[in-house]
Amino acid sequence: MKARKLRIHAPAIAYFDKVRRCGSFREAARSLNVASSAVNRQILKLEEELGAPLFERLPSGLRLTPAGEVFTRHVIAVMQDTERVSSELDALQGLRSGHVEIATVEGVTVDLLPAVIERMRALYPNVSVGVSSLGSTAIAAQISSGNADLGLAFALQRDNDLHQLVRGHFHLGAIMLPDHPLAQHRRLSFATCAAHPLILAKEELSIAHLLRPAMNHSPQWGRAVVETSSVELAKKLALRGVGIAFQTRIGIEDELRRGQLVHVPLVHNQPVLSDLGLYTRSQRSLPVAVDAFARMLVDEIARREQQEQEQEQAQSNGHTLIL
Structure with a gap:
Protein backbone atom coordinates (compact mmCIF):
# COMPACT_ATOMS: atom_id res chain seq x y z
CA MET A 1 0.00 0.00 0.00
CA LYS A 2 1.42 3.39 -0.92
CA ALA A 3 2.17 6.02 1.72
CA ARG A 4 0.16 9.19 1.53
CA LYS A 5 1.79 12.32 0.18
CA LEU A 6 0.67 15.25 2.31
CA ARG A 7 0.66 18.78 0.93
CA ILE A 8 0.02 20.84 4.03
CA HIS A 9 2.53 23.61 3.32
CA ALA A 10 2.74 26.37 0.71
CA PRO A 11 3.76 25.16 -2.78
CA ALA A 12 6.67 27.60 -2.67
CA ILE A 13 8.28 25.46 0.04
CA ALA A 14 8.25 22.37 -2.16
CA TYR A 15 9.38 24.37 -5.19
CA PHE A 16 12.31 25.92 -3.31
CA ASP A 17 13.35 22.52 -1.94
CA LYS A 18 13.30 20.99 -5.42
CA VAL A 19 15.27 23.88 -6.96
CA ARG A 20 18.02 23.69 -4.32
CA ARG A 21 18.31 19.94 -4.81
CA CYS A 22 18.33 20.11 -8.62
CA GLY A 23 20.41 23.29 -8.90
CA SER A 24 18.27 24.39 -11.84
CA PHE A 25 14.79 25.85 -12.40
CA ARG A 26 14.36 23.74 -15.52
CA GLU A 27 15.29 20.45 -13.81
CA ALA A 28 13.12 21.30 -10.81
CA ALA A 29 10.16 22.05 -13.08
CA ARG A 30 10.67 18.78 -14.94
CA SER A 31 10.76 16.85 -11.67
CA LEU A 32 7.65 18.63 -10.36
CA ASN A 33 5.90 18.26 -13.73
CA VAL A 34 5.12 21.98 -13.94
CA ALA A 35 6.25 24.84 -16.16
CA SER A 36 9.58 26.53 -15.45
CA SER A 37 7.77 29.86 -15.26
CA ALA A 38 5.63 28.53 -12.40
CA VAL A 39 8.72 27.55 -10.42
CA ASN A 40 10.36 30.90 -11.13
CA ARG A 41 7.24 32.78 -9.97
CA GLN A 42 7.16 30.91 -6.68
CA ILE A 43 10.84 31.60 -5.99
CA LEU A 44 10.48 35.28 -6.90
CA LYS A 45 7.48 35.51 -4.59
CA LEU A 46 9.48 33.96 -1.76
CA GLU A 47 12.39 36.32 -2.34
CA GLU A 48 10.00 39.30 -2.29
CA GLU A 49 8.42 38.17 0.98
CA LEU A 50 11.78 37.49 2.61
CA GLY A 51 13.35 40.66 1.25
CA ALA A 52 16.47 38.90 0.02
CA PRO A 53 17.55 36.79 -2.96
CA LEU A 54 17.68 33.04 -2.25
CA PHE A 55 19.80 31.99 -5.23
CA GLU A 56 22.70 33.46 -7.15
CA ARG A 57 22.05 33.04 -10.88
CA LEU A 58 25.46 32.04 -12.25
CA PRO A 59 26.47 30.87 -15.76
CA SER A 60 27.32 27.48 -14.23
CA GLY A 61 23.95 27.21 -12.47
CA LEU A 62 22.30 28.25 -9.22
CA ARG A 63 24.02 28.73 -5.87
CA LEU A 64 22.36 29.43 -2.53
CA THR A 65 22.91 32.89 -1.08
CA PRO A 66 23.47 33.33 2.68
CA ALA A 67 19.72 34.03 2.98
CA GLY A 68 19.08 30.88 0.98
CA GLU A 69 21.24 28.84 3.37
CA VAL A 70 19.23 30.15 6.35
CA PHE A 71 15.92 29.45 4.59
CA THR A 72 17.12 25.96 3.66
CA ARG A 73 17.31 24.95 7.33
CA HIS A 74 13.68 25.98 7.78
CA VAL A 75 12.57 24.15 4.63
CA ILE A 76 14.33 20.92 5.63
CA ALA A 77 12.57 21.02 9.02
CA VAL A 78 9.17 21.65 7.38
CA MET A 79 9.57 18.91 4.77
CA GLN A 80 10.81 16.32 7.26
CA ASP A 81 8.09 17.17 9.78
CA THR A 82 5.47 16.74 7.06
CA GLU A 83 6.94 13.30 6.34
CA ARG A 84 6.69 12.45 10.04
CA VAL A 85 3.02 13.52 10.25
CA SER A 86 2.21 11.51 7.13
CA SER A 87 3.97 8.46 8.56
CA GLU A 88 2.15 8.73 11.89
CA LEU A 89 -1.24 9.07 10.17
CA ASP A 90 -0.45 5.98 8.10
CA ALA A 91 0.59 4.09 11.25
CA LEU A 92 -2.70 5.01 12.94
CA GLN A 93 -4.53 3.46 9.99
CA GLY A 94 -2.39 0.34 10.16
CA LEU A 95 -0.67 0.98 6.83
CA ARG A 96 2.83 0.59 8.28
CA SER A 97 4.28 2.15 5.17
CA GLY A 98 6.98 4.71 4.53
CA HIS A 99 10.51 5.15 3.31
CA VAL A 100 13.89 5.23 5.06
CA GLU A 101 16.90 6.85 3.43
CA ILE A 102 20.27 6.00 4.98
CA ALA A 103 23.80 7.16 4.16
CA THR A 104 26.34 4.63 5.35
CA VAL A 105 29.96 3.56 5.22
CA GLU A 106 30.80 0.64 2.96
CA GLY A 107 31.80 -1.85 5.65
CA VAL A 108 28.35 -2.15 7.24
CA THR A 109 26.74 -3.00 3.89
CA VAL A 110 28.41 -6.42 3.91
CA ASP A 111 26.62 -8.04 6.86
CA LEU A 112 25.28 -5.66 9.52
CA LEU A 113 22.97 -3.55 7.36
CA PRO A 114 21.62 -6.49 5.29
CA ALA A 115 20.67 -8.24 8.55
CA VAL A 116 18.70 -5.19 9.72
CA ILE A 117 17.02 -4.64 6.35
CA GLU A 118 15.99 -8.31 6.27
CA ARG A 119 14.40 -7.94 9.72
CA MET A 120 12.71 -4.67 8.70
CA ARG A 121 11.26 -6.28 5.58
CA ALA A 122 9.88 -9.18 7.61
CA LEU A 123 8.07 -6.86 10.04
CA TYR A 124 7.18 -3.96 7.73
CA PRO A 125 7.02 -5.23 4.12
CA ASN A 126 5.54 -1.95 2.85
CA VAL A 127 8.51 0.14 4.03
CA SER A 128 11.14 0.82 1.39
CA VAL A 129 14.80 1.57 2.12
CA GLY A 130 17.28 3.69 0.16
CA VAL A 131 21.00 3.20 0.80
CA SER A 132 23.90 5.45 -0.25
CA SER A 133 27.42 4.18 0.41
CA LEU A 134 29.83 7.04 1.25
CA GLY A 135 32.94 7.83 3.22
CA SER A 136 32.37 8.88 6.84
CA THR A 137 33.31 12.50 6.13
CA ALA A 138 30.53 12.87 3.51
CA ILE A 139 27.74 11.39 5.61
CA ALA A 140 27.22 14.37 7.92
CA ALA A 141 26.39 16.65 4.97
CA GLN A 142 23.80 14.18 3.69
CA ILE A 143 21.99 14.24 7.03
CA SER A 144 22.22 18.02 7.49
CA SER A 145 20.89 18.66 3.98
CA GLY A 146 17.92 16.34 4.48
CA ASN A 147 19.07 13.91 1.79
CA ALA A 148 19.35 11.13 4.36
CA ASP A 149 17.17 10.29 7.36
CA LEU A 150 19.94 8.36 9.08
CA GLY A 151 23.71 8.17 8.87
CA LEU A 152 25.85 5.21 9.87
CA ALA A 153 29.54 6.07 10.13
CA PHE A 154 32.79 5.30 11.91
CA ALA A 155 34.62 7.94 13.94
CA LEU A 156 32.42 10.83 12.83
CA GLN A 157 33.55 14.20 14.21
CA ARG A 158 31.20 16.04 16.55
CA ASP A 159 28.69 18.20 14.66
CA ASN A 160 25.94 20.38 16.17
CA ASP A 161 23.64 19.52 13.27
CA LEU A 162 23.73 15.83 14.18
CA HIS A 163 22.17 13.81 16.99
CA GLN A 164 23.85 10.53 17.89
CA LEU A 165 21.42 7.68 18.54
CA VAL A 166 24.00 5.05 19.47
CA ARG A 167 27.77 4.51 19.49
CA GLY A 168 29.46 1.13 19.43
CA HIS A 169 33.18 0.68 20.13
CA PHE A 170 35.02 -1.71 17.81
CA HIS A 171 38.72 -2.59 17.67
CA LEU A 172 40.62 -1.42 14.62
CA VAL A 272 42.87 1.66 18.80
CA LEU A 273 39.08 1.84 18.79
CA SER A 274 36.77 2.93 15.99
CA ASP A 275 33.35 4.18 17.07
CA LEU A 276 30.42 3.16 14.86
CA GLY A 277 27.64 5.71 15.34
CA LEU A 278 24.08 6.09 14.12
CA TYR A 279 23.07 9.69 13.48
CA THR A 280 20.05 11.78 12.56
CA ARG A 281 19.50 15.51 12.23
CA SER A 282 19.38 17.36 15.55
CA GLN A 283 15.94 18.21 16.95
CA ARG A 284 14.15 16.15 14.33
CA SER A 285 11.16 13.98 15.26
CA LEU A 286 11.60 10.79 13.28
CA PRO A 287 8.78 9.35 11.14
CA VAL A 288 7.44 6.02 12.35
CA ALA A 289 9.24 3.94 9.68
CA VAL A 290 12.57 5.73 10.24
CA ASP A 291 12.25 5.37 14.02
CA ALA A 292 11.54 1.62 13.71
CA PHE A 293 14.55 1.14 11.43
CA ALA A 294 16.77 3.22 13.74
CA ARG A 295 15.77 1.12 16.76
CA MET A 296 16.72 -2.07 14.92
CA LEU A 297 20.11 -0.58 14.01
CA VAL A 298 20.69 0.51 17.62
CA ASP A 299 19.97 -3.04 18.83
CA GLU A 300 22.19 -4.63 16.16
CA ILE A 301 25.17 -2.34 16.87
CA ALA A 302 24.85 -3.00 20.61
CA ARG A 303 24.62 -6.76 19.98
CA ARG A 304 27.76 -6.80 17.83
CA GLU A 305 29.69 -4.67 20.30
CA GLN A 306 28.79 -7.15 23.05
CA GLN A 307 29.75 -10.02 20.76
CA GLU A 308 33.21 -8.54 20.17
CA GLN A 309 33.74 -7.98 23.88
CA GLU A 310 32.84 -11.61 24.59
CA GLN A 311 35.24 -12.76 21.88
CA GLU A 312 38.04 -10.63 23.34
CA GLN A 313 37.35 -12.04 26.80
CA ALA A 314 37.35 -15.61 25.52
CA GLN A 315 40.67 -15.08 23.74
CA SER A 316 42.24 -13.52 26.84
CA ASN A 317 41.18 -16.62 28.79
CA GLY A 318 42.90 -18.82 26.22
CA HIS A 319 39.72 -20.00 24.55
CA THR A 320 38.40 -19.51 21.03
CA LEU A 321 34.81 -18.28 20.72
CA ILE A 322 32.98 -19.63 17.68
CA LEU A 323 30.62 -17.00 16.21
Missing part, protein backbone atom coordinates in the same frame (compact mmCIF):
# COMPACT_ATOMS: atom_id res chain seq x y z
CA GLY A 173 42.87 -4.29 13.68
CA ALA A 174 45.33 -5.63 11.17
CA ILE A 175 43.70 -8.16 8.83
CA MET A 176 45.79 -10.78 7.06
CA LEU A 177 45.90 -14.39 5.93
CA PRO A 178 46.04 -17.06 8.68
CA ASP A 179 49.55 -18.13 7.55
CA HIS A 180 50.98 -14.59 7.73
CA PRO A 181 54.02 -14.31 10.08
CA LEU A 182 52.07 -11.92 12.35
CA ALA A 183 48.79 -13.84 12.40
CA GLN A 184 49.43 -15.52 15.77
CA HIS A 185 49.96 -12.28 17.70
CA ARG A 186 47.32 -11.24 20.25
CA ARG A 187 48.02 -7.53 19.67
CA LEU A 188 50.07 -5.58 17.13
CA SER A 189 51.55 -2.11 16.81
CA PHE A 190 51.59 -0.27 13.51
CA ALA A 191 55.40 -0.26 13.63
CA THR A 192 55.45 -4.08 13.72
CA CYS A 193 53.00 -4.26 10.81
CA ALA A 194 55.04 -1.72 8.85
CA ALA A 195 57.86 -4.23 8.39
CA HIS A 196 55.50 -5.97 5.94
CA PRO A 197 53.62 -4.76 2.82
CA LEU A 198 50.68 -2.56 3.83
CA ILE A 199 47.29 -1.73 2.30
CA LEU A 200 46.23 1.67 3.67
CA ALA A 201 43.04 3.72 3.58
CA LYS A 202 42.88 7.05 1.76
CA GLU A 203 42.16 10.24 3.68
CA GLU A 204 38.39 10.22 3.05
CA LEU A 205 38.05 7.14 5.26
CA SER A 206 38.07 7.41 9.05
CA ILE A 207 40.59 4.53 9.20
CA ALA A 208 43.29 6.86 7.86
CA HIS A 209 42.72 9.37 10.67
CA LEU A 210 42.67 6.65 13.34
CA LEU A 211 46.02 5.32 12.08
CA ARG A 212 47.67 8.74 11.75
CA PRO A 213 49.05 9.01 15.33
CA ALA A 214 50.61 5.55 15.12
CA MET A 215 52.03 6.26 11.67
CA ASN A 216 53.56 9.51 12.88
CA HIS A 217 55.36 7.56 15.63
CA SER A 218 56.73 5.06 13.12
CA PRO A 219 59.04 7.18 10.94
CA GLN A 220 60.89 4.19 9.51
CA TRP A 221 57.97 2.74 7.59
CA GLY A 222 57.92 3.17 3.82
CA ARG A 223 55.08 3.59 1.35
CA ALA A 224 52.00 1.39 1.24
CA VAL A 225 51.80 -1.03 -1.66
CA VAL A 226 48.18 0.07 -2.15
CA GLU A 227 46.12 3.03 -0.92
CA THR A 228 42.35 2.82 -1.45
CA SER A 229 39.09 4.48 -0.43
CA SER A 230 37.32 1.10 -0.62
CA VAL A 231 37.37 -1.15 2.44
CA GLU A 232 35.98 -3.94 0.27
CA LEU A 233 38.97 -3.71 -2.08
CA ALA A 234 41.35 -3.66 0.90
CA LYS A 235 39.72 -6.84 2.19
CA LYS A 236 39.97 -8.56 -1.20
CA LEU A 237 43.66 -7.65 -1.46
CA ALA A 238 44.32 -9.00 2.05
CA LEU A 239 42.61 -12.25 1.01
CA ARG A 240 45.00 -12.49 -1.94
CA GLY A 241 48.01 -12.01 0.30
CA VAL A 242 48.96 -8.63 -1.18
CA GLY A 243 49.54 -7.13 2.25
CA ILE A 244 48.15 -6.26 5.69
CA ALA A 245 44.98 -4.12 5.67
CA PHE A 246 43.38 -2.31 8.61
CA GLN A 247 39.70 -2.57 9.48
CA THR A 248 37.30 -3.42 12.27
CA ARG A 249 35.58 -6.80 12.30
CA ILE A 250 32.52 -5.10 10.79
CA GLY A 251 32.52 -6.06 7.12
CA ILE A 252 34.76 -9.13 7.38
CA GLU A 253 32.38 -11.31 9.39
CA ASP A 254 32.15 -14.13 6.83
CA GLU A 255 35.91 -14.29 6.22
CA LEU A 256 36.55 -14.52 9.97
CA ARG A 257 33.96 -17.26 10.45
CA ARG A 258 35.44 -19.28 7.59
CA GLY A 259 39.00 -18.81 8.83
CA GLN A 260 40.03 -17.02 5.62
CA LEU A 261 41.29 -13.93 7.45
CA VAL A 262 42.70 -13.13 10.87
CA HIS A 263 41.91 -9.86 12.71
CA VAL A 264 44.59 -8.79 15.21
CA PRO A 265 43.68 -5.67 17.29
CA LEU A 266 46.04 -2.70 16.98
CA VAL A 267 47.53 -0.93 19.96
CA HIS A 268 49.16 2.48 20.17
CA ASN A 269 49.80 2.92 23.93
CA GLN A 270 46.23 1.60 24.25
CA PRO A 271 43.79 -0.26 21.97
